[in-house]
Amino acid sequence: MGFPFTPHPRETTVLSKHFGDAEARTLDGWKARGGYRALEQALGMDPLAIQAVVKDSGLRGRGGAGFPTGLKWSFMKLGDGKPHYLCCNADESEPGTFKDREIMRWTPHALIEGCAIAAHAIGAETAYIYIRGEFTEPLDVMERACEEARRAGVIGKNAMGSGKRVDVWVHKGAGAYICGEETALMNSLEGKRGNPRIKPPFPAAAGLFGMPTTINNVETLAAVPPILVNGGEWYKKMSRPDNPKSTGTKLWSVCGNVMRPGNYEVEMGFPFKEFLYDLCGGPPKGRKFKAVIPGGSSVPIITMEEADRALMDYEGMVAVGTMLGSAGCIVMDDAQSIPRQVARLARFYAHESCAQCTQCREGTAWTTKILERMVAGDGTAEDFDTLMSLAEDMTGKTICVLSDSCAAPVVSGLQKFRGEFEALITRRTVHTVPAIVA
Amino acid sequence: MSHGPSATGGSAISTAPNGHSSEPYVPVFTGETKARLDALLERYPTKMAALLPALWMVQEARGWVSPEAMAETGQVLGLTAAYVKGVVTFYTMYHQHPVGKHFVQVCTTTPCHVCGAEDVVKAFLKHTGCGELGVTSADGRYTVIEVECLGACGFATPVMVNSDFIESVTPEKVPELLKQYG
Numbered sequence: 001m002g003f004p005f006t007p008h009p010r011e012t013t014v015l016s017k018h019f020g021d022a023e024a025r026t027l028d029g030w031k032a033r034g035g036y037r038a039l040e041q042a043l044g045m046d047p048l049a050i051q052a053v054v055k056d057s058g059l060r061g062r063g064g065a066g067f068p069t070g071l072k073w074s075f076m077k078l079g080d081g082k083p084h085y086l087c088c089n090a091d092e093s094e095p096g097t098f099k100d101r102e103i104m105r106w107t108p109h110a111l112i113e114g115c116a117i118a119a120h121a122i123g124a125e126t127a128y129i130y131i132r133g134e135f136t137e138p139l140d141v142m143e144r145a146c147e148e149a150r151r152a153g154v155i156g157k158n159a160m161g162s163g164k165r166v167d168v169w170v171h172k173g174a175g176a177y178i179c180g181e182e183t184a185l186m187n188s189l190e191g192k193r194g195n196p197r198i199k200p201p202f203p204a205a206a207g208l209f210g211m212p213t214t215i216n217n218v219e220t221l222a223a224v225p226p227i228l229v230n231g232g233e234w235y236k237k238m239s240r241p242d243n244p245k246s247t248g249t250k251l252w253s254v255c256g257n258v259m260r261p262g263n264y265e266v267e268m269g270f271p272f273k274e275f276l277y278d279l280c281g282g283p284p285k286g287r288k289f290k291a292v293i294p295g296g297s298s299v300p301i302i303t304m305e306e307a308d309r310a311l312m313d314y315e316g317m318v319a320v321g322t323m324l325g326s327a328g329c330i331v332m333d334d335a336q337s338i339p340r341q342v343a344r345l346a347r348f349y350a351h352e353s354c355a356q357c358t359q360c361r362e363g364t365a366w367t368t369k370i371l372e373r374m375v376a377g378d379g380t381a382e383d384f385d386t387l388m389s390l391a392e393d394m395t396g397k398t399i400c401v402l403s404d405s406c407a408a409p410v411v412s413g414l415q416k417f418r419g420e421f422e423a424l425i426t427r428r429t430v431h432t433v434p435a436i437v438a
Numbered sequence: 439m440s441h442g443p444s445a446t447g448g449s450a451i452s453t454a455p456n457g458h459s460s461e462p463y464v465p466v467f468t469g470e471t472k473a474r475l476d477a478l479l480e481r482y483p484t485k486m487a488a489l490l491p492a493l494w495m496v497q498e499a500r501g502w503v504s505p506e507a508m509a510e511t512g513q514v515l516g517l518t519a520a521y522v523k524g525v526v527t528f529y530t531m532y533h534q535h536p537v538g539k540h541f542v543q544v545c546t547t548t549p550c551h552v553c554g555a556e557d558v559v560k561a562f563l564k565h566t567g568c569g570e571l572g573v574t575s576a577d578g579r580y581t582v583i584e585v586e587c588l589g590a591c592g593f594a595t596p597v598m599v600n601s602d603f604i605e606s607v608t609p610e611k612v613p614e615l616l617k618q619y620g
Binding site: 012083092093094095096097098132134135136139167169171172174175176177188189190191193194209234242253254255259261262263288293297328332336343344348351352354384432438 | 449472481483484487488489490491493499503511515517524525529530531532543546548551552553568577585586587588589590591592593598601602
């Protein structure tokens with residue numbers, strides 16, 4: 001069983017090894033568990049050598065895009081005379097995702113260590129951890145851990161006695177999903193409205209305060225210390241033999257209609273069917289699974305037929321027409337109405353649109369309005385075409401991908417569960433819940 | 439976040455009758471609070487970057503961010519009141535009006551929705567006496583709103599009461615929970 005329960009024997013606990021262990025939250029406890037050895041090692045290394053280890057490990061961004069981390073770091077031009085910045089994206093707001101929250105709550109020093117190593121590797125002296133404002137406990141834990149590390153000289157102007165300056169600061173957000181988008185995060189950190197920026201320039205050229213910046217997700221950075229200690233080879237081995245493109249372990253947040261929701265850490269390429277039934281305990285009693293959104297709400301919905309043959313890595317999810325995303329797995333059983341849930345998702349995006357781009361501001365709002373009208377029994381046959389044409393206008397035409405994210409579940413929902421939408425129109429009735437099978 | 443007119447609207451927070459008092463404004467950034475802000479400024483290369491933390495200090499001290507407080511924050515950081523308002527209105531967590539003594543936020547986004555969050559909302563509206571979303575109860579004790587994804591989806595339904603984060607709330611647990619927030 002995933003956290004908060006005892007780990008399932010088939011889990012591989014690298015990041016989640018110390019979840020639930022209160023002592024691991026303290027500096028002494030973290031050091032006793034092997035913590036800060038990686039940072040000590042890193043501070044004595046050339047930044048390019050650290051980048052090489054991370055590149056070799058195959059680590060990819062865990063926030064959703066899956067971009068190779070070492071490659072991202074190599075875009076930072078070392079020795080250009082400008083201040084460089086590292087931003088840790090801890091704005092975890094993607095519906096279905098709650099893994100970064102546990103990393104920060106239980107292993108705050110793993111994140112600080114990862115931030116400090118990454119900062120050194122990209123030539124930065126300052127790292128900011130941008131945590132969403134609603135995460136009151138993680139904020140508190142991270143603030144205290146940073147203070148403890150600073151007082152002990154682990155971070156600060158002479159980090160671990162290396163003569164190198166590495167500052168790590170916590171920055172509290174104030175409620176905005178869009179601030180998880182990297183350029184919006186930087187604007188927010190600068191004290192502005194969290195509107196995404198047009199790229200280029202990319203953050204590595206002109207990011208936070210106009211300076212070269214790297215933005216990495218919490219889970220990505222937390223994976224760096226064990227990679228440095230154990231080596232890239234060790235990390236690469238945790239993958240399926242026929243796919244070297246996805247390596248390491250991945251935390252999966254599982255929620256919705258499932259017996260044992262929680263955070264599970266498995267190696268890349270784990271079979272999704274076994275994961276859902278064996279590890280997560282299958283559907284609630286008497287119910288059947290109906291659909292899964294495997295990578296956070298922004299990825300296409302898949303049917304159980306697709307889920308049953310999926311493998312849990314970046315390529316495995318693409319092979320069944322969806323994405324790994326942030327690995328926030330939302331499971332729905334046969335009591336759920338897909339149109340109703342798609343409408344609720346659309347409402348989320350409409351609420352969270354920053355309203356800069358017309359296609360997004362209008363598209364998310366109208367998509368919601370039409371879907372909610374359909375669910376209320378007032379749909380028409382033309383609504384399908386209208387929704388599809390709105391979705392097309394919302395895909396690839398805006399500054400950031402928020403509107404694309406709204407279109408993904410709508411289009412996949414309409415295509416894969418069309419019958420349910422049609423029934424709403426022909427019978428003008430809401431979904432009926434099937435009886436529980438004993 | 440709040441933005442211009444949209445087809446879906448959004449949960450509006452009502453203005454309490456005592457929103458604007460005739461008493462003179464007492465500055466927030468004096469003494470210890472000013473010292474805390476000054477210490478924060480050293481973390482950033484610009485003063486503007488301290489705006490979100492400064493607004494949090496205002497809300498901590500006053501319970502909401504009034505137009506006067508926006509002006510004061512702007513003055514302290516070298517920004518116009520209009521600029522500060524532009525930022526305040528972007529983010530959902532800054533209260534632009536006074537709210538009840540206990541501010542209740544119930545997550546109703548999809549993962550919680552499939553687990554019955556709507557009934558949790560109904561229970562809060564009933565037991566707080568608020569009746570409606572965004573309306574402060576007659577005794578001034580509670581304001582209940584729906585909130586988008588709180589990021590604790592495996593523990594449906596998460597609820598925030600002020601800065602307390604409570605997991606796995608069910609309609610049955612609501613009356614007992616509220617007893618802690620009198």
